[in-house]
Amino acid sequence: MKRLLIxxxxxxxxxxxxxxxxxxxxxxxxxxxxxxxxxxxxxxxxGFFLNEKLQGEWIMYDTKGEKIAMGNYDxxxxxxxxxxxxxxxxKEVSFDNNKIASVEKMNVKESVVTN
Numbered sequence: 882m883k884r885l886l887i888x889x890x891x892x893x894x895x896x897x898x899x900x901x902x903x904x905x906x907x908x909x910x911x912x913x914x915x916x917x918x919x920x921x922x923x924x925x926x927x928g929f930f931l932n933e934k935l936q937g938e939w940i941m942y943d944t945k946g947e948k949i950a951m952g953n954y955d956x957x958x959x960x961x962x963x964x965x966x967x968x969x970x971x972k973e974v975s976f977d978n979n980k981i982a983s984v985e986k987m988n989v990k991e992s993v994v995t996n
Contacts, residue, residue, distance in 0.1 A: 912936060919944045928954070952976070 902918035909929070917926040923946045928939030934957035941950040952963030952974075959976040975982040 931956075 901920060902922060904918065905916040907914045912929040912931045914929055915927065916924055919925045919942075921944055923944055924942050925944075926939060926941045928935060929937045931937075935954035936956065938951065938953050940948060943949050948966055950963065950965045952959060953961050958979045960979075961976060963974045963976060965972040965974060969988055971987045973985045973987065975984075
């Protein structure tokens with residue numbers, strides 16, 4: 882019984898003390914490339930900052946490393962077309978001044994280009 886209690890306490894302490902992975906920042910020209918991580922070590926987001934605002938392309942991933950979103954920022958504002966993956970469905974969302982202007986759903990299995 883005592884051994885079971887010790888094992889339970891150890892297991893609980895490992896779960897409570899799961900380490901968070903610090904984000905990685907690196908200077909690239911006049912921008913800062915930022916990489917954020919999930920607790921399992923997989924990348925959760927990657928993109929750039931310019932003058933402390935989100936800038937350019939940002940990509941987001943799930944805990945398995947699969948891409949779930951991709952789009953662009955201009956001085957911290959979502960702009961243009963963003964793609965969001967949800968299984969077999971891709972949503973193309975158009976942003977105008979950080980607001981959703983339109984949403985279009987596409988099936989990944991459908992052919993996009995024909996010869």
